[in-house]
Ligand SMILES: [Zn+2]
C-alpha cells in the first residue's frame with residue numbers, strides 16, 4: 001500500500017510529552033487585547049492489527065471550537081462597537097484594597113467585567129461573546145504503516161480555534177490497537193508459535209504459517225530442536241517512516257511428543273531405542 005508522504009500535515013510523535021504544552025491561554029494573564037491560542041484537541045482511534053501494521057486512511061469526526069461566522073470571531077454582536085469598560089476605565093485591571101491587622105494591602109487584579117481587555121461589547125448571539133462555536137467536522141486521517149498502541153498522530157491546526165487572532169491548536173490522534181488471536185506484536189517483529197510433531201521435527205517438513213501477508217510456507221529443517229525460533233525475514237511490521245524496511249516474523253517451534261502410541265508405533269520406537277543403544281555402544285568402542 002502506498003502511504004505517500006505523511007510528514008505533512010501529519011507528524012508522528014514518538015515522545016510522550018511533546019505537544020502536551022499547548023494549553024493555549026490556560027492560566028495566562030489576559031492582558032489587553034492579547035491573542036489567545038486555541039487549545040489542542042485529542043481524539044482516540046481504535047485500529048485492528050493489520051491496519052496498524054500497514055497503515056490506513058480513515059474518516060473521523062471531531063468536535064472542536066471554530067471561529068464564529070456571525071461575528072467573524074470578534075465575539076461582538078455585528079453592527080455594534082466595543083466601548084471602554086466602565087469597571088476598569090479601559091485599563092483591564094482593577095486595584096482592590098484589603099484591610100488587615102498589618103495594614104491596608106492593595107492588590108492588582110484582572111478586571112472581571114471585561115476579562116482584562118479593557119473593552120465591553122454587546123455579545124454576539126451565536127457564540128455568546130466567545131467568538132468561537134463548537135462544531136463537528138469530518139477529516140480524512142492518513143495513518144502511516146507501522147504505528148503501534150500509544151502512537152500519536154499530530155494534525156496541525158485542526159484543534160480548537162484561538163481567540164482574538166490567536167493561532168489554532170493541534171489535533172492529536174491517540175492510537176489503540178486491537179490484538180490478533182494468533183499473531184503477537186513486539187515492536188517491528190511479529191511473534192508466532194507453531195506446533196510440529198516430533199517426527200516432523202526430526203525429518204523436517206514444510207508448514208503453512210499465518211502472517212500479515214497471508215499464509216506463507218515455512219520450512220522446518222530436519223533436526224529442529226524444541227523451542228527453536230525460526231526467522232521469516234521481512235514478514236514483520238514496516239518500520240515507521242522508513243519505506244521498504246520491515247521487521248521479521250519470529251516463529252517459535254513447539255515440538256509435540258505423543259502421549260499415547262499404538263502398539264505398532266511403540267514397537268518401532270523400541271526398535272529405534274535399541275538401534276540408538278547399539279550406536280552408543282559402537283561409538284564408545
Ligand atoms: Zn459570534
Ligand SMILES: [Zn+2]
Nearest residue numbers: 085088111114
Ligand atoms: Zn474592565
